Amino acid sequence: MRPGERAEGQPLWKRLGWMAAIWGASVGVLGVVAMLLRGWLNS
Amino acid sequence: MFDQADALLLARIQFAFTVSFHFIFPAFSIGLASYLAVLEGLWLKTGRDVYHDLFQFWVKIFAVAFAMGVVSGIVMSYQFGTNWSVFSDRTGPILGPLMAYEVLTAFFLEAGFLGVMLFGMDRVGRKLHFTATCMVALGTFISAFWILSVNSWMQTPTGFAINEAGQFVPAGSWWAIVFNPSFPYRLVHTVIAAYLTTALVVGAVGAFQLLKARGGDRHVDADDGDPAEAGDDAGVARSTAAARKMFSMAMWMAAIVAPIQIVAGDFHGLNTLEHQPAKVMAMEGHYDSHPDGAPLILFGVPNPAEKRVDYAIEIPKASSLILKHDPNAPLAGLDSVPDDREPPVTILFWSFRIMVGIGFAMLGLGLWSLVARWRRQLYDWPWLHRAAIGMGPSGFIAVIAGWITTEVGRQPFTVYNLMRTAESASPLAAPAVGASLMAFVIVYFIVFGFGTWYILRLMSKGVLVGEHGIDDEAPIRSAGITPGPAQQAKGQAPVLSPAE
Numbered sequence: 001m002r003p004g005e006r007a008e009g010q011p012l013w014k015r016l017g018w019m020a021a022i023w024g025a026s027v028g029v030l031g032v033v034a035m036l037l038r039g040w041l042n043s
Numbered sequence: 044m045f046d047q048a049d050a051l052l053l054a055r056i057q058f059a060f061t062v063s064f065h066f067i068f069p070a071f072s073i074g075l076a077s078y079l080a081v082l083e084g085l086w087l088k089t090g091r092d093v094y095h096d097l098f099q100f101w102v103k104i105f106a107v108a109f110a111m112g113v114v115s116g117i118v119m120s121y122q123f124g125t126n127w128s129v130f131s132d133r134t135g136p137i138l139g140p141l142m143a144y145e146v147l148t149a150f151f152l153e154a155g156f157l158g159v160m161l162f163g164m165d166r167v168g169r170k171l172h173f174t175a176t177c178m179v180a181l182g183t184f185i186s187a188f189w190i191l192s193v194n195s196w197m198q199t200p201t202g203f204a205i206n207e208a209g210q211f212v213p214a215g216s217w218w219a220i221v222f223n224p225s226f227p228y229r230l231v232h233t234v235i236a237a238y239l240t241t242a243l244v245v246g247a248v249g250a251f252q253l254l255k256a257r258g259g260d261r262h263v264d265a266d267d268g269d270p271a272e273a274g275d276d277a278g279v280a281r282s283t284a285a286a287r288k289m290f291s292m293a294m295w296m297a298a299i300v301a302p303i304q305i306v307a308g309d310f311h312g313l314n315t316l317e318h319q320p321a322k323v324m325a326m327e328g329h330y331d332s333h334p335d336g337a338p339l340i341l342f343g344v345p346n347p348a349e350k351r352v353d354y355a356i357e358i359p360k361a362s363s364l365i366l367k368h369d370p371n372a373p374l375a376g377l378d379s380v381p382d383d384r385e386p387p388v389t390i391l392f393w394s395f396r397i398m399v400g401i402g403f404a405m406l407g408l409g410l411w412s413l414v415a416r417w418r419r420q421l422y423d424w425p426w427l428h429r430a431a432i433g434m435g436p437s438g439f440i441a442v443i444a445g446w447i448t449t450e451v452g453r454q455p456f457t458v459y460n461l462m463r464t465a466e467s468a469s470p471l472a473a474p475a476v477g478a479s480l481m482a483f484v485i486v487y488f489i490v491f492g493f494g495t496w497y498i499l500r501l502m503s504k505g506v507l508v509g510e511h512g513i514d515d516e517a518p519i520r521s522a523g524i525t526p527g528p529a530q531q532a533k534g535q536a537p538v539l540s541p542a543e
Contacts, residue, residue, distance in 0.1 A: 003095060004169035018166035019159055019175065026158030030150060037117070 051468050053476040054126040057483060059450075061118050063443050064487050068112030070442045073187055073234060074241025075105045076180040078292075079160075083173050096285045100506040101245075104498055106161055109153070111494045118483070126476060130457050130467035136212045137203055137220055138193050145189035152182030184234065191233055195226035198449065198459050199318045211458065224318055228311040229449070235304045236445060239405060240438025242296035244502075246408075247435025249290030250428035252505045256283045257425065278507075285506035287422050290431070294421065298409030305402055309365070315452075316366055319459060321380045322452030325391040327362055328352040329376040336360035337374035342396070345389045350377070352392075386454045394447040401441040408434050 007015055079101055086094035120142075123131045159167060159175035167175070202219030203211045213220060256279070316323045324330075328340045330350040339361030343352035360370035367374065377385055408430060415421045453459055457467040 004164045004167075004172060007165050007168040010168075015167045015171055019163060019171050022158045022163050022166065023155045023175075027151060027155045030154045 048473040050473040050476050054468050057480040065115035067439050068108050070237045070240045072108045073183045073237035076183040080176045080180040083176050093284050093288050096506050128469040133210050141189050141193045145186050148185040191230045192221050195229045196223045199223045199225040228314045232307045232311045236442050242293045243434050243438045245289050246293030246431045248502045249286045250431035252286035254428050282506045294412035298413050301406040301409045324377045325386045325388045326395040328392045332376040334373045336371045337362040345392045386452050390451045394444045397444040398441050401437045
């Protein structure tokens with residue numbers, strides 16, 4: 001099976017949901033790191 | 044240790060050191076993000092595995108370069124607060140919002156969609172994954188847009204007023220601030236430089252793999268069970284096809300984009316002459332005014348004490364011809380600039396020549412590749428491949444030399460003609476600045492030394508075939524090349540079309 005083909009059997013809403021979830025997790029991880037740095041600088 | 048040192052000089056060295064390290068990574072990731080979008084787009088359009096193999100290879104390198112760019116960029120922000128607090132206070136109302144837009148872009152476009160790009164293929168499918176890759180590429184460009192707008196405003200400030208506290212504040216339209224006079228030229232010149240830098244790295248890696256395949260090295264260093272490295276003929280053919288494809292794409296970029304960059308650089312230079320003439324005088328080594336046409340000094344040794352260029356090799360009137368498009372046009376020299384407004388000539392004179400020299404070397408490589416293509420020797424000319432490997436790091440040297448030219452040329456000001464560098468620094472003692480400088484030097488060489496070593500290691504391994512298997516019964520068809528597995532004898536270079 002070619003890369004990505006397995007996902008293309010899934011409905012669009014599910015794939016969009018995964019996209020939003022991974023995007024949110026990526027931004028969230030960066031946000032946590034930024035908050036920790038901010039807290040460290042303000043301490 | 045730093046008791047007798049000048050705190051201002053140490054702060055400037057620290058910023059120069061950290062920004063030079065930082066600039067390497069965005070210069071690479073701006074071009075690489077677009078390259079990844081092109082590769083994935085071509086994979087979707089043509090269905091050829093070679094594009095996917097290349098995408099998988101370069102996306103890992105992009106992730107490491109991106110991470111190092113973010114880490115080194117954070118340090119820059121700290122320094123605005125620690126060493127340049129007066130500058131931050133006075134320019135904050137103008138530059139703060141622009142830099143905030145850059146951070147937002149980096150946060151929500153680059154970093155957010157990077158996760159989808161790295162981990163999302165089997166969750167979101169090919170088209171949504173391609174959308175994420177395009178968002179990352181767009182994010183790197185928009186980040187560059189805002190940062191270069193900030194930098195350009197420092198060079199050619201417009202759209203501001205100065206309030207009672209001495210701060211630069213917006214006056215009228217933000218468009219005048221964002222699109223200040225030097226910004227469009229600097230944006231075009233810098234982004235093209237990033238594309239060329241990436242192209243030359245890609246070309247060097249492709250050339251290295253082609254030389255390696257020519258020597259049969261790929262069959263010897265099997266250590267991780269990968270078919271390409273374990274001597275699997277189909278894997279070798281496919282990874283060699285990938286090496287050819289990336290080398291070909293990179294050489295097209297060098298041949299087409301290097302001349303465009305030279306023209307863009309010329310326009311940028313004319314804009315600089317209009318708004319920052321002293322910078323151009325120093326770049327050209329023109330201590331004296333020339334009322335009847337200025338010569339182009341190709342080489343020489345600037346002598347700031349005597350205010351002349353020793354051992355100069357000149358082309359008469361050529362500088363006026365380039366800068367004014369008239370060989371007899373008068374051109375003012377640094378004798379028309381007060382000494383306390385003169386930028387350091389020696390640094391500018393050399394950094395400018397390094398940048399221009401490398402630009403023409405890139406053009407030469409591009410033209411050489413065209414000759415090789417015409418002679419059907421693009422993949423069979425070892426000296427061309429060696430030259431491409433030698434030129435691999437040249438883009439980084441050129442962008443740093445260009446950055447030095449533009450930044451040192453702004454001296455002795457941080458905001459051109461309005462705020463001096465000496466009045467921009469924090470009131471710190473030299474030992475404090477010197478200690479943090481030492482810490483940066485040590486940490487940077489360890490952290491970024493390891494990161495760079497890791498990237499070079501990934502590059503040297505070459506393109507590994509994808510996780511999806513190859514049908515051994517069918518001929519491999521990658522990038523218009525049709526060598527069947529049975530045609531590939533172990534230890535031989537694959538039979539591939541020379542005209543690709």
